[in-house]
Amino acid sequence: MKAMILEGVVPLDGSSGPLRLVDLPMPKPGPDEVLIRVHACGVCHTEIDEIEGRTPPSLLPVILGHQVIGEVAECGTGVTGISPGSRRGVAWIYSACGSCALCRGGFENLCRNFRATGRDAHGGYAEYMVAPAAFTYKIPDVFSDAGAAPLLCAGSIGYRSLKLSGLKNGSVLGLTGFGASAHLVLRLARFLYPRSPVFVFARSRSEQDFARMLGAEWAGDTDALSPEPCDVVIDTTPAWKPVLFALERLRPGGRLIINAIRKEAADSVLMAGINFEHHLWMEKEIKSVANITRADVREFLEIAVSMPLKPDVQLYTLEEANQALLDIKHSRIRGAKVLQI
Numbered sequence: 001m002k003a004m005i006l007e008g009v010v011p012l013d014g015s016s017g018p019l020r021l022v023d024l025p026m027p028k029p030g031p032d033e034v035l036i037r038v039h040a041c042g043v044c045h046t047e048i049d050e051i052e053g054r055t056p057p058s059l060l061p062v063i064l065g066h067q068v069i070g071e072v073a074e075c076g077t078g079v080t081g082i083s084p085g086s087r088r089g090v091a092w093i094y095s096a097c098g099s100c101a102l103c104r105g106g107f108e109n110l111c112r113n114f115r116a117t118g119r120d121a122h123g124g125y126a127e128y129m130v131a132p133a134a135f136t137y138k139i140p141d142v143f144s145d146a147g148a149a150p151l152l153c154a155g156s157i158g159y160r161s162l163k164l165s166g167l168k169n170g171s172v173l174g175l176t177g178f179g180a181s182a183h184l185v186l187r188l189a190r191f192l193y194p195r196s197p198v199f200v201f202a203r204s205r206s207e208q209d210f211a212r213m214l215g216a217e218w219a220g221d222t223d224a225l226s227p228e229p230c231d232v233v234i235d236t237t238p239a240w241k242p243v244l245f246a247l248e249r250l251r252p253g254g255r256l257i258i259n260a261i262r263k264e265a266a267d268s269v270l271m272a273g274i275n276f277e278h279h280l281w282m283e284k285e286i287k288s289v290a291n292i293t294r295a296d297v298r299e300f301l302e303i304a305v306s307m308p309l310k311p312d313v314q315l316y317t318l319e320e321a322n323q324a325l326l327d328i329k330h331s332r333i334r335g336a337k338v339l340q341i
């Protein structure tokens with residue numbers, strides 16, 4: 001099978017990209033696994049964090065990709081309830097132990113033995129992949145393969161951030177950063193919390209215009225003053241500057257949710273300027289979002305069907321994966337990037 005592999009941690013710069021097209025033997029599913037013929041795989045900013053070593057793969061070379069839609073080609077001997085030919089998705093959670101206190105308490109996303117698709121096990125930048133059957137999802141018919149792929153990460157983790165934010169219908173939501181996840185969060189928030197105004201803080205004018213087009217009541221630069229303070233801000237940027245600005249824009253008792261697997265170090269020195277009275281006093285909170293649970297994915301897919309939520313998608317071929325990653329890094333094309341395989 002054809003696959004794009006990452007052989008080592010490298011800076012993602014220049015114009016060629018770090019992934020190499022290779023021919024690999026077909027993977028075989030274990031007893032509790034399914035073999036999936038990949039139709040579409042979303043490209044995520046987290047892959048850049050893997051490539052550049054902020055969340056390095058535990059497996060090298062590795063096939064990246066954790067927003068996978070495909071058709072079951074073969075089931076392991078112990079798999080029940082899934083048959084060859086059915087459409088399934090694989091998300092960031094590849095497996096968790098299932099027996100620790102966190103797993104039993106509904107926090108399998110925080111399990112010590114959490115394994116991530118395309119980081120700790122091979123993912124979907126390939127013609128085929130193997131996944132534990134219990135960690136695959138039925139994909140509702142209303143979605144195309146490419147339209148469903150971004151729902152599995154950008155959408156699902158966006159949904160988890162919204163859940164953790166505790167937003168109530170009518171309270172003010174701020175979004176700082178406006179990439180693939182934030183644009184789905186905005187649409188989700190408009191649907192789940194129709195009385196909540198959404199303010200978007202984004203650097204580029206085109207992102208601000210896009211946000212207004214999708215229903216943001218106001219959009220401005222990262223450091224601009226919103227028309228009123230926010231009850232909740234969700235940060236999806238890789239930088240620190242937006243964190244400080246977001247804390248300033250929170251109401252007393254407000255909560256900042258950081259939805260980023262890692263922050264880049266370039267401007268971390270700014271955090272030395274944090275001022276307790278200005279940024280944290282009055283019971284302001286900061287909470288990170290780590291990974292996702294299977295329940296997040298399932299709940300979110302159900303909501304996405306009732307909307308229905310169709311992400312704006314930019315298509316690439318498998319061989320163009322490097323280009324897709326570079327386009328994300330340089331925010332060249334808005335919306336979600338998907339490899340059609």
Ligand SMILES: [Zn+2]
Pocket residue numbers: 044045046066092153154
């Ligand atoms: Zn992702």
Ligand SMILES: [Zn+2]
Pocket residue numbers: 096097098099100101102103104108111112113
């Ligand atoms: Zn566990």
